[in-house]
Amino acid sequence: MITGMERLAAAINGQASDRIPVFCNMSDQGSRELGMSIEEYFSRGEYVAEAQLKMREKYGYDNLWSLFYVGKEAELLGCRKILFAKDGPPNVQDFVIKTYDDIHKLVVPENIAGHPAFQEELQCLRILKGEAGGKYPICAYVTASMTLPALLMGMEKWLELLLIGPVAVRDELLAKCSDFFRKEILAYREAGADILIYANAFGSTDFVPMRIFREVSVPWMEKDLNPGGTQGVVYYCGMARLTATIEEVFEKTGIGTYYLSPLDNIEQGKKIIAGRALCGGVINDIKLIDWSRDEIRNEVRRIIEAGMTGGRFLFGTGVMPYAIPEENIRTMLEAAYEFGRCKSQ
Amino acid sequence: MDPLQSIMKAYNEALFDTDRDGALKVVHEAVAAGVTPEDIVFKVVLPAMESMIKSISEDFDANLAQHFMTAQIATEVTEEMIPKFRAVPSVAGRVVIGTAQGDMHSLGKRIVIGCLKARMIEVTDLGVNVSPERFVDEAVACNAGVIAISAMMVHTARGENGCLRVRQLLKERGLDTRIKIVVGGAPYHFAHDLYKVVQADAWAEDGVTAGRVIEDLIRRVR
Ligand code: B12
Numbered sequence: 198m199i200t201g202m203e204r205l206a207a208a209i210n211g212q213a214s215d216r217i218p219v220f221c222n223m224s225d226q227g228s229r230e231l232g233m234s235i236e237e238y239f240s241r242g243e244y245v246a247e248a249q250l251k252m253r254e255k256y257g258y259d260n261l262w263s264l265f266y267v268g269k270e271a272e273l274l275g276c277r278k279i280l281f282a283k284d285g286p287p288n289v290q291d292f293v294i295k296t297y298d299d300i301h302k303l304v305v306p307e308n309i310a311g312h313p314a315f316q317e318e319l320q321c322l323r324i325l326k327g328e329a330g331g332k333y334p335i336c337a338y339v340t341a342s343m344t345l346p347a348l349l350m351g352m353e354k355w356l357e358l359l360l361i362g363p364v365a366v367r368d369e370l371l372a373k374c375s376d377f378f379r380k381e382i383l384a385y386r387e388a389g390a391d392i393l394i395y396a397n398a399f400g401s402t403d404f405v406p407m408r409i410f411r412e413v414s415v416p417w418m419e420k421d422l423n424p425g426g427t428q429g430v431v432y433y434c435g436m437a438r439l440t441a442t443i444e445e446v447f448e449k450t451g452i453g454t455y456y457l458s459p460l461d462n463i464e465q466g467k468k469i470i471a472g473r474a475l476c477g478g479v480i481n482d483i484k485l486i487d488w489s490r491d492e493i494r495n496e497v498r499r500i501i502e503a504g505m506t507g508g509r510f511l512f513g514t515g516v517m518p519y520a521i522p523e524e525n526i527r528t529m530l531e532a533a534y535e536f537g538r539c540k541s542q
Numbered sequence: 543m544d545p546l547q548s549i550m551k552a553y554n555e556a557l558f559d560t561d562r563d564g565a566l567k568v569v570h571e572a573v574a575a576g577v578t579p580e581d582i583v584f585k586v587v588l589p590a591m592e593s594m595i596k597s598i599s600e601d602f603d604a605n606l607a608q609h610f611m612t613a614q615i616a617t618e619v620t621e622e623m624i625p626k627f628r629a630v631p632s633v634a635g636r637v638v639i640g641t642a643q644g645d646m647h648s649l650g651k652r653i654v655i656g657c658l659k660a661r662m663i664e665v666t667d668l669g670v671n672v673s674p675e676r677f678v679d680e681a682v683a684c685n686a687g688v689i690a691i692s693a694m695m696v697h698t699a700r701g702e703n704g705c706l707r708v709r710q711l712l713k714e715r716g717l718d719t720r721i722k723i724v725v726g727g728a729p730y731h732f733a734h735d736l737y738k739v740v741q742a743d744a745w746a747e748d749g750v751t752a753g754r755v756i757e758d759l760i761r762r763v764r
Contacts, residue, residue, distance in 0.1 A: 282644050351648060405607045
């Protein structure tokens with residue numbers, strides 16, 4: 198049987214496999230799978246690993262996740278309060294940085310792998326590696342230095358600091374976030390993650406003008422990525438559009454995969470990438486909640502037809518909302534397997 | 543060129559470049575040159591927002607930084623100018639705003655508030671993680687015609703403690719025709735019909751447009 202890893206390798210190398218890789222990013226849904234509350238589910242690495250393996254098996258898509266929820270990164274940097282919901286992802290409730298003084302005081306842990314807040318994720322990665330290592334790519338989520346402050350102080354205070362605050366304080370914070378990023382990505386690599394989702398909303402010109410993208414976002418991306426390299430790294434702007442920045446990111450960092458926004462034009466994205474990297478065509482999974490069977494199939498078909506020509510393409514989702522009915526998940530995936538079949542085989 | 547027009551042009555350019563100091567400089571020089579505080583707000587700040595709304599509707603992609611800066615400068619300038627008005631301006635309407643229960647994302651709300659002030663709309667900020675009961679109680683207490691709810695996640699937009707529950711409470715208390723609901727935030731951005739699903743009266747794609755949409759709603763309840 199062809200594995201997800203083989204499909205991905207074929208796509209990266211521009212070869213045909215049985216079908217294109219299909220990435221389905223489910224996280225909170227794992228709790229439903231194990232019949233427990235979201236809060237209980239995220240308390241143990243064993244639970245997350247078990248549900249990840251179970252869901253992949255049940256639906257047949259190609260990737261696995263070590264991500265619990267993004268707020269975990271804030272926990273590594275001192276956040277003690279997470280707001281759990283019964284029908285959605287956990288959120289940071291208490292910001293680590295409330296004043297500029299907290300930026301001076303922020304300490305990046307030397308040893309992430311040894312940090313208590315990282316142990317359950319490590320446990321999850323260990324199980325995933327043991328059960329599916331080498332067969333299904335294991336994804337980890339790492340927030341870029343330029344976006345991490347949003348998790349530590351909130352988007353509001355971060356945008357204020359970035360746009361009208363003191364540059365020295367901004368750069369002090371970014372330096373700490375970049376230091377954290379490099380340590381975190383290394384920890385994930387050492388724990389066996391194959392794919393590293395580099396999440397950077399501020400790498401999109403939906404968020405900042407081109408001038409700030411060039412003057413601030415790009416240099417910090419280089420600081421994040423150049424020391425450790427871009428093996429397995431995926432450029433992802435939190436579902437914000439990124440076609441306008443692909444060229445520059447590719448040139449400056451060499452990142453090999455671009456995970457588009459559902460609001461991006463896929464043909465245009467493919468054209469800019471021009472066969473130099475892998476391109477992810479992404480469905481608007483917020484609409485997946487209400488779409489009919491036909492609407493889902495048409496949309497999957499549209500995405501795949503737009504992106505599959507010329508190869509080096511995968512089909513993917515965002516962070517799938519908990520509210521999507523199981524039937525719609527199946528409809529989407531079956532359509533992706535059907536329309537994503539490689540004709541040459 | 544009409545002097546007001548060239549002031550507006552310079553102000554707009556500064557906004558476009560997300561250049562706060564530049565925009566404030568334009569305003570202060572205009573005041574020094576004799577432009578009245580009323581004209582600064584109603585003939586520079588407000589038309590600048592209107593022209594941004596127009597460009598957006600014609601497919602110009604304003605980025606988040608530009609919305610933030612437009613709101614930020616509008617707030618700063620309006621707050622500085624109002625005390626200098628010859629007469630206390632009349633309130634155009636009242637709004638309460640907050641983020642839905644379970645939602646800690648405050649930025650959208652801040653931008654929307656900034657875009658309402660120059661329209662002489664009085665806004666009460668209820669903060670983040672606001673319960674549906676509080677939205678309604680505070681709207682009644684403030685005599686607000688509009689409840690504005692920001693939600694950045696699907697479960698806080700669609701969930702049972704969000705807009706749907708606010709609607710239900712308004713109905714139960716017979717306030718349905720007197721108070722309108724407007725929503726906004728990422729989920730609405732990705733699903734333009736979602737505001738109907740959650741039974742809101744209106745939504746807005748971005749902060750600057752939100753100012754106009756809310757002003758229109760206020761007119762409808764009056
Ligand atoms: C930046 C971002 C992040 C950052 C920062 C998060 C933070 N603390 O703020 C990071 C990378 C850390 C992050 C993490 C997460 N994120 Co996030 N994130 C985004 C992103 C890219 C932008 C959100 C944002 O802050 N925008 C700023 C606001 C102000 O901009 P805006 O929405 O355009 O607002 C305008 C309008 O909506 C309007 N408006 C706003 N409010 C109102 C109100 C009214 C009344 C009106 C009229 C108008 C209006 O005016 C605004 C100004 O123009 C969105 C995707 C997107 N492209 O929008 C996802 C998104 C919001 N995130 C999402 C998710 C799921 C998460 C996580 C929960 C993931 C996880 N499982 O852990 C975490 C939560 C982190 C936490 N808080 O604990 C999902 C939510 C959908 C869902 N599935 O429920 C989104 C939509 C991405 C997606 N499609 O999958 N995220």
